[in-house]
Amino acid sequence: MTIRLVIADDQALVRGALAALLGLEPDIEVVAELGDGTGVADAVVELAADxxxxxxxxxxxxxxxxxxxxxxxxxxxxxxxxxTFGRPGYLKRAMQAGASGFVVKDTPARQLAEAVRRVHRGLRVVDPVLAAESLTSGDSPLTEREADVLRAASDGGTVADIAKAAMLSEGTVRNYLSAAMAKTGGRTRAEAVRLAEDNGWLL
Amino acid sequence: MTIRLVIADDQALVRGALAALLGLEPDIEVVAELGDGTGVADAVVELAADxxxxxxxxxxxxxxxxxxxxxxxxxxxxxxxxxTFGRPGYLKRAMQAGASGFVVKDTPARQLAEAVRRVHRGLRVVDPVLAAESLTSGDSPLTEREADVLRAASDGGTVADIAKAAMLSEGTVRNYLSAAMAKTGGRTRAEAVRLAEDNGWLL
DNA sequence: AAGCACTCATGACATTTGTCATCCCGGATG
DNA sequence: CATCCGGGATGACAAATGTCATGAGTGCTT
Incomplete structure (x- = not known):
């Protein structure tokens, strides 16, 4: 009895290559390839994926x-x-969302099929490096609004831009940015954005 | 006679998957997989890759x-x-460096093998969307130092940090940043960095 | 009911940025 | 030779940013 697998990845090249690689395994059958997340749940139900x-x-x-x-x-x-990116915050979020495994794209290819088999058996598969990072980095210290403001700041606009985008007063934006900078340890707005992003705190 | 192919990509998963996908083609033989760029030229010579x-x-x-x-x-x-990223600037730089083709990772998988065959035949393969963008975006307007300073600014440090990193006076750094902002059309340092990056002007 | 955390806002203040004029130098380019 | 362009620098100035104190309202705990 083969493992029925659904693959979702936005890069068509990667998606196709992944499907080809895993399709070679005798015990794995790729039943669907999706380019975004919207149809995944439906596809899983419809195709009775494992x-x-x-x-x-x-x-x-x-x-x-x-x-x-x-x-x-x-x-x-x-x-x-x-x-692609081993953001520590992603791992915890993914596990809370019900994921059984979490691997980064630079793990050896042969381990991938094995990871699929493991999660299918009900085991958990977690990149050990990432797991360690996740423990040291911990939860996001940012409040929702602080994260919102940081996100709005991430494309490099001025305080006025951010205020408009977040529907806040400019003073409030500066306060949130200041708080975010203190919590992330960044000395400038841009650094705070980078640090928060690297930790996976901005979603 | 098969096409002897060398693959270099830092993400092991992608690299392996790509090799598996292309290895399926009867006329393509993957003779090497590398994780970085350093050994590629040697491998190509040694293995007489096409x-x-x-x-x-x-x-x-x-x-x-x-x-x-x-x-x-x-x-x-x-x-x-x-x-992965369709930065317009990369295309031109790659062509000037002697590349015959340029595709982004979200092109359909089946077109990839065809692209390999085309470049092997001496044809050029260029993503049409990217080619158009490349024409509108044009050459980098930045001087070398301006790009250096922008690169140094890209991790969010202060002017003092950048000055130290680039071995320049703080005033000079601000001048270059100002020039870079004017040329990229960014209204803040961070925006200038983003715009320059998106255009592939920072390497 | 009191305490606490989060949200949103002001106003004041010290720094940091961004802008501009101006200077010197060296190499192209006319 | 003069001129232009890029690299490098200084100083001055206006605007933006970062910091802090303070306040008020909401909602959740204990």
Whole structure:
């Protein structure tokens, strides 16, 4: 009995290559390839998939939300997250969303099929390096608004821009930015954005 | 007679998957997989490769430099660049470095093998969307130092940090930043960094 | 009911940025 | 030879940013 696998990744090249690689395994059958997160839950139900392999960074519905949707729609289907960037914060969020595994894209290719089998068996698969980082980095210290403001600041606009985007007064924006800088340890707005992003605190 | 292909990409998962996908083609033989750009030229010579598939973003030697190295070491070997981000500036730089093709990672998987065959035949393969963007975006307006300073600014440090990193006076740094902001159209330092990065003007 | 954390806002203040004029030097380029 | 361009620097000035104290309202705990 083969493992029925659904793959979702926004980069078509990666998605296709991944499907080809895993399709070679005799015990794995790739039943669907999606380019974004929106249709994943439906596909899992419709095709009675056993495992869903999801990229964290995707247009439309992101991987974390898609994972939660899959778990809701089909609790018997395991979720394996695959990501380009090993942001510590992502790991915890993904696990809370019901993922069974979390690997980064520079893990050796042969380990991937094994990871799929493990999560299918109900085991958890977590990149050990990432797990360690996740423990040291801990939870996000940012409040929702602080994260919102940092996100709005991430494309480099002025305080006025951010205030407009977040529907806040300029003074308030500066306060939140100041708080975010203190909590992240950044000395400038841009540094705070970078640090928060690297930790996966901005979603 | 098969096409002897060398693949270099820093993400092991992608690299392996790509190799698996292309290895399925009867007329393509993957003779080497590398994780960075440093050994590519040597590998191409040693293995008498016909085509080198290189990622632009790699640790150590970047893809553009690796492409130039390959062309120098073995002019008969064609280079196909593959990139995650469709930065217009990369395209021109890659072509100037001697690449024959340039595709982004979200092109359909089946077109990839065809792209390899095309560059092997001596044809050029360029993502049409990217080609158009490249024309509108044009050359980098930044001088070398301006780009240096922007790069140093890209991790969010203060003017003092940048000055130290670039061995310049703080006033000079501010002048270069000001010039870079004017040329990129950014209204803040961070925005200028983002715009320059998006255009592929920072390497 | 009191305490606490989060949200939103002002106003005042010291720094930091961004802008501009101006200078010197060296290498192209006319 | 003169001129222009890039690299490097200084000083002055206006605007933006970062910091802090303070206040008020909401909602959740204990």
């Amino acid at each position: 495992v869903a392999m999801l990229d964290v960074e995707m247009p439309g519905l992101d991987g974390i939300s898609a994972a939660a949707a899959v778990r809701r729609a089909s609790p018997s289907c395991r979720v394996l997250m695959v990501t | 085509v080198a598939m290189l990622d632009v973003e790699m640790p150590g030697l970047d893809g553009i430099s690796a492409a130039a190295a390959v062309r120098r070491a073995s002019p008969s070997c064609r280079v196909l660049m593959v990139t």
